[in-house]
Amino acid sequence: MAKQFKKIGILTSGGDAPGMNAAVRAVTRYAIKRGIEVYGIYEGYKGLIEGKGSIKKFAPQDVANIIEKGGTILYSARCLEFKEEAGLARATEVCREFGIDGIVAIGGDGTFRGASDLCKRGISCIGIPGSIDNDITCTDNSIGFDTAMNTVVEAVDRLRDTCESHARCNVVEVMGRNAGYIALETAIAVGATAVVIKEDLKYDEEALLEKIRAGRTAGKRNFIVIVAEGVENYSEKLAKTIQEKTGVETKFARLAHIVRGGSPSLADRLLAARMGVAAVDMLLEGRENVFVCERNGRMTAADIQEAIVIDKMYKSTFTPSVKYPTEALAAYSPEKVEEMKAFCRMRTEEVQELLTTSEDISNYR
Numbered sequence: 242m243a244k245q246f247k248k249i250g251i252l253t254s255g256g257d258a259p260g261m262n263a264a265v266r267a268v269t270r271y272a273i274k275r276g277i278e279v280y281g282i283y284e285g286y287k288g289l290i291e292g293k294g295s296i297k298k299f300a301p302q303d304v305a306n307i308i309e310k311g312g313t314i315l316y317s318a319r320c321l322e323f324k325e326e327a328g329l330a331r332a333t334e335v336c337r338e339f340g341i342d343g344i345v346a347i348g349g350d351g352t353f354r355g356a357s358d359l360c361k362r363g364i365s366c367i368g369i370p371g372s373i374d375n376d377i378t379c380t381d382n383s384i385g386f387d388t389a390m391n392t393v394v395e396a397v398d399r400l401r402d403t404c405e406s407h408a409r410c411n412v413v414e415v416m417g418r419n420a421g422y423i424a425l426e427t428a429i430a431v432g433a434t435a436v437v438i439k440e441d442l443k444y445d446e447e448a449l450l451e452k453i454r455a456g457r458t459a460g461k462r463n464f465i466v467i468v469a470e471g472v473e474n475y476s477e478k479l480a481k482t483i484q485e486k487t488g489v490e491t492k493f494a495r496l497a498h499i500v501r502g503g504s505p506s507l508a509d510r511l512l513a514a515r516m517g518v519a520a521v522d523m524l525l526e527g528r529e530n531v532f533v534c535e536r537n538g539r540m541t542a543a544d545i546q547e548a549i550v551i552d553k554m555y556k557s558t559f560t561p562s563v564k565y566p567t568e569a570l571a572a573y574s575p576e577k578v579e580e581m582k583a584f585c586r587m588r589t590e591e592v593q594e595l596l597t598t599s600e601d602i603s604n605y606r
Contacts, residue, residue, distance in 0.1 A: 244365070244527040248278040250296070250341045253313040254285035254320075254355065255348035257501060258371040258385025260509035261313040266304040267517025268345050268369075273301055275521065280341060284316045285348070286323040286355050292335040308510060311388075311503045317348075323355055333362040343529075345520045347371040347384070350552060353532055357545045360530040367520040368532030368545060369513075373501055376420035378555045378588055379548040380534040384516065386423070387508040389416070389500045393427040396496055397465055401431070404463035410434075410453060410483055410491040412466045414476035416500045419556065423500070424469035425595050429602070434464045436599050437479070439471040440592050446482070452604070453487045464489065515540055547573075547581070555585040 251268050253261050269279045279299045282288045288295030297303075307314055322328035336342070336359075343365040346356040349372040356366035370377045373389035393415050400411045417423040421438025428436035434456065435449045453464050466483070468476040480493040505513070516533045519540040523531060531542040550569060552558075559565045570578050 244525060246277050246343050246365075246524060248280060248340045249343040249345060249521075249524065250280045250282045250289070250336070250339070251299075251315070251345045251347070252282040252285050252289065253315045253317050253347045253371065254352040255317060256372065256374075257312045257317055258373045258383070259311045259388035259501075259503055259505035260384040260513040261315075261347055261371045262304075262307040262310050263505055263510045263513035264347050264369055264371065264384055264517045265313070265315060266308055267514045268521055269299050269304045270301055271518045272521045273299075275525065277521075280339060281315055282344075284318040285320060285352075286328075286332060287318040287320040288316075289332045289335055289344075290320065290322060290328055292331075292338065296335070296339060309504050311501075311505065313347075323358075329358055329362060332359065333364060336364050343367070343524045345369060345517075345524070349374070349383075350377060350549060353545045354549065356532075357530055357549075360545075365524060365529035367523050367528065369516045369520050370532060370534070373423070374417045374420045375422045376418055376552075377532075377548070378552045378585070379543040380532075380536070382508075382512060382535050384509055384513050385501075385505070387512075388503060388506045389423055390427050390430070391506050392500050392503055393423060393467075393496060394430050396494075396499070397427065397431045397433075397467070400494060401463050401465060404465065404492075407490065408462040410464035410466065410480075410487075410489045412468060412476055412480040412483065412491060412493050414468045414470055414493075414495045414497075416497065417469050417471060419471040419558075421469040421471060421592070424467045425592065425599065428465075428467040429595065429599050431465060431467070432603070433467045433599070434603055436467045436469075436596075437472050437475065438469040438592075438596075440589075441596055446479070450483065450486050453483060453489055457487065457489055551581050551584060554581060555588055 272279045281297050281299050283295045347369040353368040360366050370383035372383040373385040375386040480491045484491040519533045534543045
């Protein structure tokens with residue numbers, strides 16, 4: 242059912258991601274075109290609680306010349322208060338004071354949980370996935386992922402030059418939180434000797450070492466190993482192990498927050514624009530408590546609560562207090578549960594296919 246909106250707010254929350262500004266621009270310009278006033282909310286949910294001084298009415302020119310900028314002009318901040326009833330009540334009150342009846346929230350799963358809580362209090366919310374980690378299971382891509390991978394590729398290409406010059410190996414740790422997508426896809430793109438991710442249950446360190454030994458015997462001078470940060474406390478240890486057990490001089494590089502910054506790629510700017518327009522359309526269609534997903538190149542809506550459960554199913558991150566599957570899936574029909582499980586299997590198969598591709602083309606004989 243179509244819904245009328247006079248004023249909407251837009252905020253960014255959680256870790257920043259290149260392309261967030263492009264999404265802010267798209268939401269603002271398109272909403273104004275549709276006759277809706279737009280208010281920028283600074284520092285995420287913290288700004289929403291603070292109210293006056295953290296909320297500004299946007300005109301089209303306020304989002305000019307930001308499409309190429311990394312980070313977020315709306316800033317981001319942690320807000321533990323928003324997790325409490327008093328904080329939620331205050332945020333709802335601020336929305337009423339400004340006449341804001343809808344919010345577009347750009348961020349990751351934590352951002353979406355906050356949006357869902359606001360929906361329960363009568364504020365229509367739509368989420369847009371902004372996360373370099375691409376760790377939101379229900380969408381094929383999140384804003385910032387492509388740029389982050391390009392940043393890694395550029396850095397590793399530079400490292401390879403010096404590895405070749407000195408006949409070295411370089412173990413490179415990349416961001417991604419608990420997801421290995423950045424590591425896995427960039428490993429293929431840079432021709433890495435090996436990749437180590439949390440999702441690879443068959444990872445064999447000795448096989449990795451043997452591959453490096455065989456490569457050196459065959460005359461290969463440079464080796465790159467990409468490790469996802471989700472494999473905790475392993476990267477530096479692996480670098481030492483490689484040098485000790487293969488004799489190949491090995492350096493360690495942690496790219497860390499460099500991966501978050503920089504001008505967004507074409508792909509991220511385009512994705513942000515499409516998701517921004519889709520988010521406003523979903524609000525006007527009367528949708529709420531959903532976020533915009535890209536699936537097979539198309540924009541679609543995913544229920545936030547359902548998406549959170551699918552995410553936990555895929556990552557096996559249900560807390561010990563939640564009995565899985567009896568309590569966790571009690572709200573869903575058997576058919577829906579099977580559909581959710583099938584979706585998780587599809588994601589697992591995608592990762593396995595990429596792992597196989599990486600292995601198939603990295604051998605050096």
